[in-house]
Amino acid sequence: MLNRREFLKSAGATAAAGALGAGFAGSAIAAPAGGHVVVIGGGYGGATAAKYLRMWSEGKVKVTLVERQKQFISCPISNLVVNGARQLSDITVSYDGLKGRGVEIVHGEVTAIDVAKRRVKLADGTALDYDRLLVSPGIDFLPEEVGGLAGNEEQIPHAWKAGPQTVLLRKQLEDMKDGGVFALHIPKAPYRCPPGPYERACVVADYLMNHKPKSKVLVLDANPDIQSKKGLFLQSFNGRYKDMIEYRPDSALRSVDATTRTAELEFDKIRADVLNVLPPMRAGRIVDQLGVALLNERWVDIEWLSMEAKGAPNVHVVGDAIFPAPTMPKSGHMANQHAKVAAAAILNLLAGQAPNPDPLVMNTCYSFVDATNAMHVASVHRYSAEKKTLLPVEGSGGVSTAASELEGKYALAWSRNIWADMLT
Amino acid sequence: MKLATACAVLLIVGATATAQAQDPNLARNLAATCANCHGTDGQAVGGMETLAGMPAERIVKKVTDYRSGELPATIMHQIAKGYTDEQIRLIADYFAARK
Numbered sequence: 464m465l466n467r468r469e470f471l472k473s474a475g476a477t478a479a480a481g482a483l484g485a486g487f488a489g490s491a492i493a494a495p496a497g498g499h500v501v502v503i504g505g506g507y508g509g510a511t512a513a514k515y516l517r518m519w520s521e522g523k524v525k526v527t528l529v530e531r532q533k534q535f536i537s538c539p540i541s542n543l544v545v546n547g548a549r550q551l552s553d554i555t556v557s558y559d560g561l562k563g564r565g566v567e568i569v570h571g572e573v574t575a576i577d578v579a580k581r582r583v584k585l586a587d588g589t590a591l592d593y594d595r596l597l598v599s600p601g602i603d604f605l606p607e608e609v610g611g612l613a614g615n616e617e618q619i620p621h622a623w624k625a626g627p628q629t630v631l632l633r634k635q636l637e638d639m640k641d642g643g644v645f646a647l648h649i650p651k652a653p654y655r656c657p658p659g660p661y662e663r664a665c666v667v668a669d670y671l672m673n674h675k676p677k678s679k680v681l682v683l684d685a686n687p688d689i690q691s692k693k694g695l696f697l698q699s700f701n702g703r704y705k706d707m708i709e710y711r712p713d714s715a716l717r718s719v720d721a722t723t724r725t726a727e728l729e730f731d732k733i734r735a736d737v738l739n740v741l742p743p744m745r746a747g748r749i750v751d752q753l754g755v756a757l758l759n760e761r762w763v764d765i766e767w768l769s770m771e772a773k774g775a776p777n778v779h780v781v782g783d784a785i786f787p788a789p790t791m792p793k794s795g796h797m798a799n800q801h802a803k804v805a806a807a808a809i810l811n812l813l814a815g816q817a818p819n820p821d822p823l824v825m826n827t828c829y830s831f832v833d834a835t836n837a838m839h840v841a842s843v844h845r846y847s848a849e850k851k852t853l854l855p856v857e858g859s860g861g862v863s864t865a866a867s868e869l870e871g872k873y874a875l876a877w878s879r880n881i882w883a884d885m886l887t
Numbered sequence: 888m889k890l891a892t893a894c895a896v897l898l899i900v901g902a903t904a905t906a907q908a909q910d911p912n913l914a915r916n917l918a919a920t921c922a923n924c925h926g927t928d929g930q931a932v933g934g935m936e937t938l939a940g941m942p943a944e945r946i947v948k949k950v951t952d953y954r955s956g957e958l959p960a961t962i963m964h965q966i967a968k969g970y971t972d973e974q975i976r977l978i979a980d981y982f983a984a985r986k
């Protein structure tokens with residue numbers, strides 16, 4: 464007879480082979496099975512997964528969450544900290560709510576994953592054995608792809624992970640003289656949060672209009688066009704911010720000079736007073752431990768029904784780190800939805816059942832154009848058994864007609880509700 | 888062209904519905920897609936409507952009215968168009984049964 468671990472292992476192997484349904488129990492609701500799930504990363508994906516695994520298993524599944532940060536700090540709404548309308552404390556949430564759910568929280572750095580032994584190792588030498596592993600490490604940067612950028616993130620902040628970098632960029636903006644140039648560089652897609660950089664350009668311009676009206680915001684986009692909510696952002700770029708924001712497409716960054724804050728493009732050199740460079744991005748580096756080839760050498764390829772990494776049995780990967788389904792953005796909202804699909808699949812697999820054959824996820828990204836007005840883009844994605852991926856549901860989704868105060872209120876309500884949905 | 892695409896989508900959805908038995912937790916899973924705004928299990932923490940305990944008929948009516956455009960909305964009309972009648976029914980029954 465197989466022991467439980469071996470059984471779970473063979474169930475995982477069946478799922479990975481794509482022969483879903485075979486070898487699984489029938490469709491009655493099985494009593495939640497036990498087991499130990501280790502979660503790497505307590506951000507939008509990982510925290511949601513940890514909570515839902517505990518909640519949906521009625522406390523039967525043991526969950527250990529490993530996160531290097533002591534508190535959760537949100538990227539969504541962090542552009543309002545750069546604007547000055549919010550403080551870092553407004554976007555910081557404690558992990559105590561998850562402890563209340565019975566999640567074991569370990570603050571540390573995962574340095575190794577042994578897929579065959581189902582074991583992770585932490586920097587302090589601790590080893591954790593798991594039945595299933597969920598990895599939501601977000602992104603890491605590739606500053607070495609821009610000459611002169613690596614090691615200079617104090618002079619040339621990204622503020623694309625919320626925390627000290629956010630505060631630093633705010634400080635540089637406050638210290639900038641009236642008449643100065645704020646230059647923002649956007650890397651080639653895919654990057655974390657498609658509308659985020661354009662939101663930042665708008666809320667920085669909002670602050671400058673009110674406090675340093677002679678200043679300029681220069682948007683240097685490596686892409687050929689605005690990547691999200693184009694019509695809506697153009698309303699702002701060509702409307703209220705017409706004399707302040709200059710948008711330049713096809714402006715890939717070659718190199719930077721950190722001492723003079725100079726950005727070198729193919730045909731141009733720009734001296735800025737604040738130089739905010741979003742470096743090229745890839746999946747959080749811990750995924751290199753899975754021993755699988757990354758798509759475009761950057762993102763993890765997954766099976767959409769279980770969110771398992773292809774080639775790494777019992778390891779589920781969600782959030783920004785994955786190679787997305789068609790039109791699917793790298794967003795916190797989407798990471799939360801991935802996590803719920805993965806949590807449901809993990810519980811089915813631990814109980815010897817196939818994952819839900821018909822998963823559906825939806826996304827919304829709100830963007831502020833100033834401290835009070837926001838607009839959205841929304842989409843719904845459903846699994847296609849034929850294409851084996853999630854596809855946008857035809858006719859669904861869309862964008863706002865214009866930014867509004869009402870949607871500004873909804874955007875803040877969204878942030879409160881999603882933080883509660885992942886962390887309490 | 889438009890018709891052809893619509894048919895293709897129907898085919899895909901049809902195949903999904905018949906090839907596999909429905910997951911026993913489908914309603915729970917679908918309702919969880921609303922939680923980012925309306926709160927875990929429909930318990931909103933402020934600024935959005937709580938759906939927990941709302942009569943199922945009311946949820947179905949509201950969501951289908953958003954979908955048809957009868958009820959004006961900033962976003963719900965676009966979200967509602969991503970769900971079938973059966974999915975909305977499952978979600979509504981799930982939230983109605985929450986406290």
Ligand SMILES: Cc1cc2nc3c(=O)[nH]c(=O)nc-3n(C[C@H](O)[C@H](O)[C@H](O)COP(=O)(O)OP(=O)(O)OC[C@H]3O[C@@H](n4cnc5c(N)ncnc54)[C@H](O)[C@@H]3O)c2cc1C
Nearest residue numbers: 504506507508531538539573600601656782783794795796
């Ligand atoms: C300025 C800005 C604005 C944004 N606005 C929005 C928005 O309005 N709406 C929206 O939906 N999304 C928005 N996003 C995108 C959103 O922040 C990301 O998509 C989301 O954080 C992805 O979730 P994740 O779980 O993949 O990664 P994260 O949330 O980044 O979580 C990863 C976690 O893993 C931890 N970690 C990584 N490796 C290890 C390791 N080896 N050991 C221990 N811990 C580790 C990290 O510390 C981190 O806490 C925005 C992003 C930015 C930068």
